[in-house]
Amino acid sequence: MQENQLFPVFFKLHRLHVLVVGGGNIGLEKANAMLQNCPDGNITVVALHFLPELEDIARKFPNVTLVQKPFSCGDLLGKDLVIAATNDRALNYCIWEKAKGSKVLINVADTPELCDFYLGSVVQKGNLKIAISTNGKSPTVAKRLKQVLQEAIPDTLDEVLNKLYIIRDKLKGDFTAKVKQLNTITDVLVRGENEKSA
Structure with missing residues (x-):
């Protein structure tokens, strides 16, 4: 398929x-x-x-x-x-x-x-926007996923995005260097979630 x-x-x-x-x-x-x-x-x-x-x-x-x-x-x-x-x-x-x-x-x-x-169905939290597609198979599933994501993503995420935007502007180096630095900074977000579930 x-x-x-x-x-x-x-x-x-x-x-x-x-x-x-x-x-x-x-x-x-x-x-x-x-x-x-x-x-x-x-x-x-x-x-x-x-x-x-x-x-x-x-x-x-x-x-x-x-x-x-x-x-x-x-x-x-x-x-x-x-x-x-x-x-x-x-x-x-x-x-x-x-x-x-x-x-x-x-x-x-x-x-x-x-x-x-x-x-598609769209989930929005401030500047974060997620589009959901089921390739035309089931708009109903897309709408249900939208509801789940809308509830799961915290409203405060937009504040995080705004702060990361400010940090990104202050970083030095080329694109690759900036990506490495931002990965290090945002790693705490992923680690925090993994530690909670452990």
């Missing part, structure tokens, strides 16, 4: 422009997921109708634009990513075809074979 060969990437959505096609529950879910991770993300939602919650989002986030019209090829111009989030399989397939022809990366909701990328 083939293992998960996805390459994890974290997009800077404030530098990209995302097109979401679909103004219903799926479009709302995808827009919410992106904005939770990057409130400054540039998102255009194209649909014939919008849920009131999507209209609320557009009022709260000036970088979210709602365009009430049918999808057309021109909607792809200037877009970096596309999410087909309609409940119409034929329309989603059409969006996929147009995106591929325009060389724009696309995610077709609930259709893994038409996805260039997935929106």
